[in-house]
Amino acid sequence: MRTLAPLLGVVFSALSMAFLIVSIIEIFRGNEETGLYFLVAAVALTCASWLTSRSVRTAREVPVIRSFRVITEVSCEACGFREVREFREGDYIFKEVGACPKCGGKLVITSIYREEAPPTRRG
Amino acid sequence: MLLPMPLWLPGLPTGDLTDLLLSALLVMASMAFFTVFGQKIQAWMMLRQVARSLDKLKMMRDEGRSIAIRALREAGAGGDVVGRVDRFLEHFLIEPEAMDPAGVVWKLERILDVREKKFLDEIRRIAPEAGEEKVHNLEGLLEAATALNVLYKVVRHYYLLGKKTSSIYIIAQLQMLIPLLMKTARAYADALMAFRKGQPIGDGIGALVAAKLMRGRPYKRVAEGTIVAEVELEGRRAFVVKAEGPGALVGRPGEAVRKLVEELKGNVKAIIFVDATIKLEGEETGEIADGIGVAIGGPGVEKFKVEELLPELKIPVYSVLIKEDVSEAISPMRKKLLESADRAIERIKALLAETTEEGDNVIIVGVGNTMGIGQ
Numbered sequence: 001m002r003t004l005a006p007l008l009g010v011v012f013s014a015l016s017m018a019f020l021i022v023s024i025i026e027i028f029r030g031n032e033e034t035g036l037y038f039l040v041a042a043v044a045l046t047c048a049s050w051l052t053s054r055s056v057r058t059a060r061e062v063p064v065i066r067s068f069r070v071i072t073e074v075s076c077e078a079c080g081f082r083e084v085r086e087f088r089e090g091d092y093i094f095k096e097v098g099a100c101p102k103c104g105g106k107l108v109i110t111s112i113y114r115e116e117a118p119p120t121r122r123g
Numbered sequence: 124m125l126l127p128m129p130l131w132l133p134g135l136p137t138g139d140l141t142d143l144l145l146s147a148l149l150v151m152a153s154m155a156f157f158t159v160f161g162q163k164i165q166a167w168m169m170l171r172q173v174a175r176s177l178d179k180l181k182m183m184r185d186e187g188r189s190i191a192i193r194a195l196r197e198a199g200a201g202g203d204v205v206g207r208v209d210r211f212l213e214h215f216l217i218e219p220e221a222m223d224p225a226g227v228v229w230k231l232e233r234i235l236d237v238r239e240k241k242f243l244d245e246i247r248r249i250a251p252e253a254g255e256e257k258v259h260n261l262e263g264l265l266e267a268a269t270a271l272n273v274l275y276k277v278v279r280h281y282y283l284l285g286k287k288t289s290s291i292y293i294i295a296q297l298q299m300l301i302p303l304l305m306k307t308a309r310a311y312a313d314a315l316m317a318f319r320k321g322q323p324i325g326d327g328i329g330a331l332v333a334a335k336l337m338r339g340r341p342y343k344r345v346a347e348g349t350i351v352a353e354v355e356l357e358g359r360r361a362f363v364v365k366a367e368g369p370g371a372l373v374g375r376p377g378e379a380v381r382k383l384v385e386e387l388k389g390n391v392k393a394i395i396f397v398d399a400t401i402k403l404e405g406e407e408t409g410e411i412a413d414g415i416g417v418a419i420g421g422p423g424v425e426k427f428k429v430e431e432l433l434p435e436l437k438i439p440v441y442s443v444l445i446k447e448d449v450s451e452a453i454s455p456m457r458k459k460l461l462e463s464a465d466r467a468i469e470r471i472k473a474l475l476a477e478t479t480e481e482g483d484n485v486i487i488v489g490v491g492n493t494m495g496i497g498q
Binding site: 064065067068087089090091093095111112114116 | 179182183186187190312313315316320321322323331334338368369454455456457458460461495496497498
């Protein structure tokens with residue numbers, strides 16, 4: 001249902017606009033009673049559209065506790081070999097994490113940062 | 124009596140005096156209704172908005188509590204972990220009396236020292252197998268969970284007070300503050316996972332700058348949880364200070380500067396602080412600015428220690444600030460912020476070139492939480 005909500009919102013808004021136009025036309029043509037009914041329908045549809053947009057907003061709200069994807073960059077001080085991987089507990093910047101697979105030099109964690117993508121719910 | 128005026132109620136073909144009176148009555152009735160009940164409706168709507176935020180705050184508080192319990196159990200805690208965490212969350216600190224402000228800084232320092240020691244000892248008792256770095260990270264985690272608990276309770280207090288007294292002034296103040304309070308709560312909630320895993324946070328950018336400057340150099344402990352390394356920078360003899368990583372420590376930068384100045388017998392041409400600062404809306408994360416003054420945040424004790432030295436020794440103090448949003452300060456460090464460290468180093472070098480000469484002694488202090496940052 002939540003995936004359909006944006007589409008429903010657009011449909012309700014479009015119908016509401018159409019009913020409003022019809023209502024104005026009817027009032028100008030002298031059919032005030034009909035115009036009034038269309039006006040009431042337009043107001044009701046606007047309310048429905050607002051409620052739908054609220055549900056979309058709620059669905060898009062950020063989770064209570066966000067868990068960011070954190071990246072660790074490991075580099076070789078000698079040859080410049082670089083590896084990017086997921087953060088592992090115990091990682092810290094300037095930690096030596098073994099030998100370089102290319103040249104056997106020292107592999108050091110050079111940066112740890114969070115990915116800029118939207119965070120996910122806590123895992 | 125027929126009225127020639129156009130009608131305001133659609134559906135009525137003609138208008139007469141009865142219609143006019145009826146309409147006037149309707150308008151007056153609605154005016155009376157909104158005059159009497161308008162404020163109550165407004166208060167009700169504001170209370171609903173606050174209640175929604177309060178629900179979210181409660182969820183954050185509860186999640187913070189359960190993350191803290193899980194983290195302690197993972198660190199090997201046994202026994203009544205839940206009870207001890209709950210006691211922790213209700214912990215408070217009474218600031219010293221400031222009616223006679225002379226000496227209040229030292230009293231505050233003592234109280235903060237006792238608090239820190241008590242927190243760390245308590246964690247060591249709960250999780251005796253945890254290493255020293257883990258203990259500091261857990262302390263940070265429990266501090267964030269405590270802050271969420273306090274925030275939730277204060278907002279709940281004013282919400283219930285507003286509801287009980289039906290005072291629109293209490294409710295309106297709370298409703299106006301809610302966006303800012305939620306932003307703070309979001310920052311603490313984001314900090315929970317970072318502290319649990321020991322990831323570098325935005326506040327650590329100052330410590331990262333210092334770590335980059337002292338990388339590969341021998342260092343020694345100069346104050347509690349604070350290290351110093353001697354580095355040659357642009358021909359100057361730079362003493363680079365930071366908290367000892369990679370645990371969640373901020374160290375004692377003020378104490379460290381004091382001791383270094385004493386050791387160098389006052390022969391220091393400049394002290395430069397590098398720290399993160401909360402940016403204003405419209406500014407970019409990672410923007411760098413430099414200025415004058417001691418950039419050490421927190422309760423002010425460490426800042427005071429440095430400022431106290433200045434009038435006598437006349438050492439110029441500069442600061443390089445790296446801007447970040449409040450929500451980025453205690454959540455895992457953004458790449459944009461991380462990349463600003465090299466630009467901050469360039470700014471320090473420029474400051475040194477402008478204000479000192481080759482061969483001068485200078486002190487560079489990287490201020491901030493060094494969690495996830497070694498040296």
